[in-house]
Amino acid sequence: MTHEANKIAGVTVETISIPKYNVDYLKKKIEKLNRKAVKLGCDEMILSFGNEHTYRTDIDPYTGHRLVNPIIIEMIDATLAYTIPNVDGYELVAVLDLFTGENGSEVMVSAVPDAIVPDEYKNLNRIHCDHCGHNRYRKKAILIKKIETGEHKMVGSTCVKDFFNGNDPAGFMFIAEIKFGALVSSIDPHDGTFAGFAKNSGGFPLDEVLTTTAAVTKKFGFTSKKKAWDFGYKSTADRVWDNLCPYPKMKQDEFAPATESDKELAEKTLNHFTEVDAGNNDYLLNLKKIISLGYVPNKYMGFAASMVSSYQRAVEREAVYKAKKKATANSDFIGNVGERLKGIVVKVLAVRDIESDWGCSTLYTFQDAVGNVLKTFYTGTSWEADVDDKLVIAGTVKKHDNFRGMKSTMLNRVSVSAAAPETFSVDEFAVA
Numbered sequence: 001m002t003h004e005a006n007k008i009a010g011v012t013v014e015t016i017s018i019p020k021y022n023v024d025y026l027k028k029k030i031e032k033l034n035r036k037a038v039k040l041g042c043d044e045m046i047l048s049f050g051n052e053h054t055y056r057t058d059i060d061p062y063t064g065h066r067l068v069n070p071i072i073i074e075m076i077d078a079t080l081a082y083t084i085p086n087v088d089g090y091e092l093v094a095v096l097d098l099f100t101g102e103n104g105s106e107v108m109v110s111a112v113p114d115a116i117v118p119d120e121y122k123n124l125n126r127i128h129c130d131h132c133g134h135n136r137y138r139k140k141a142i143l144i145k146k147i148e149t150g151e152h153k154m155v156g157s158t159c160v161k162d163f164f165n166g167n168d169p170a171g172f173m174f175i176a177e178i179k180f181g182a183l184v185s186s187i188d189p190h191d192g193t194f195a196g197f198a199k200n201s202g203g204f205p206l207d208e209v210l211t212t213t214a215a216v217t218k219k220f221g222f223t224s225k226k227k228a229w230d231f232g233y234k235s236t237a238d239r240v241w242d243n244l245c246p247y248p249k250m251k252q253d254e255f256a257p258a259t260e261s262d263k264e265l266a267e268k269t270l271n272h273f274t275e276v277d278a279g280n281n282d283y284l285l286n287l288k289k290i291i292s293l294g295y296v297p298n299k300y301m302g303f304a305a306s307m308v309s310s311y312q313r314a315v316e317r318e319a320v321y322k323a324k325k326k327a328t329a330n331s332d333f334i335g336n337v338g339e340r341l342k343g344i345v346v347k348v349l350a351v352r353d354i355e356s357d358w359g360c361s362t363l364y365t366f367q368d369a370v371g372n373v374l375k376t377f378y379t380g381t382s383w384e385a386d387v388d389d390k391l392v393i394a395g396t397v398k399k400h401d402n403f404r405g406m407k408s409t410m411l412n413r414v415s416v417s418a419a420a421p422e423t424f425s426v427d428e429f430a431v432a
Contacts, residue, residue, distance in 0.1 A: 012114065013081045020074040023049060030080070045082040052076045087164055093117060093152065094143040098127050101293025108289060108300065109143075117143065118152055122285055129156035131163045203297045204244055206290060206304065210266035212240050213308045215256040222309035225302055237305035241298075269311040321404075330371040331407045335397040341411070342394040345369050348385045364414075366393070373408040375401075383416040392417045 107124040127138040228235035278284035346366035395411030
């Protein structure tokens with residue numbers, strides 16, 4: 001079960017799968033938050049559970065090591081429903097926090113679920129107040145939207161009460177800080193205790209975080225927070241935190257000492273994201289801000305901990321692209337649109353599962369005996385193939401593509417008549 005967030009009639013509903021042994025802790029945490037919500041005049045959050053299921057894994061949820069025998073973890077879906085306050089016709093869009101680093105200041109943007117932050121608020125290096133207009137140093141503000149007109153306003157935290165004519169909608173700040181995914185991930189999988197004693201303030205130097213992340217990833221692999229709490233084991237961000245700030249009962253095999261190669265990987269990661277064009281990508285924009293700061297605010301540890309694996313995937317994609325480009329340099333279009341081609345001897349270059357609003361399909365990429373690339377989306381069950389398999393196929397030409405200089409022929413209604421002989425040469429290529 002993935003982490004889902006939906007907004008229905010003003011109510012935000014989030015669902016996350018968690019290990020059943022953390023249910024009691026989560027109940028107590030929400031009860032405590034609800035007591036605060038009542039004091040602030042907010043509607044209470046409603047926590048419910050359902051869809052009990054199990055997850056089979058061969059990864060130890062405590063150490064991250066591979067087990068000899070798989071274990072079964074009992075899981076349950078936790079659903080939190082809450083209402084973001086609406087005050088005087090305004091709704092909350094985001095909370096803005098100012099951080100100052102070695103290269104100046106950056107404003108980190110924490111949007112509420114499903115809210116859309118306008119582009120002009122994504123790359124700020126200072127916080128201003130549209131209410132008072134005073135040019136003063138501010139650490140925090142809220143971004144609100146007039147529901148009737150769609151107009152956005154940034155209001156400094158000290159001006160919020162005045163903006164709302166003496167009403168102090170403290171619920172805005174309170175609800176914006178409720179991050180269900182982060183709340184769940186603050187549960188220590190060892191004993192269900194809260195491990196967030198100092199994670200809301202301060203930070204660590206970026207190069208130190210990246211080096212530690214490289215060491216942790218090398219030893220345990222990369223695990224996102226979502227995957228960790230879907231399946232019941234520690235995320236990479238939490239392991240990085242533990243190695244930077246070890247807890248008293250931390251086991252020896254949970255440490256990941258950094259080496260020179262880890263430092264080199266950290267440096268390459270930093271150089272990559274320094275040079276990359278962020279465009280309008282929210283993830284990359286936040287990484288750029290962290291780089292500019294020169295340190296990682298603790299509440300953004302998850303962003304920084306993802307940088308190393310993200311860089312490694314980028315390097316891998318580039319290597320695959322170059323290899324594929326070299327292998328398909330002589331590719332050309334075959335057939336005419338609408339023509340049924342038969343008896344094509346091909347080798348499977350790639351197999352990729354695709355999910356969309358219309359369901360799941362598999363994208364197969366083939367290469368024929370003279371180097372031409374053919375592709376098809378397949379949802380049937382009459383045949384399947386793996387990379388490097390050799391087949392004899394038939395298909396109808398749907399269109400001709402030219403992506404990054406590589407010509408390919410897209411087929412539909414593909415059928416497999418037989419496995420191709422082991423010998424794969426031009427002489428065996430035929431189109432009936």
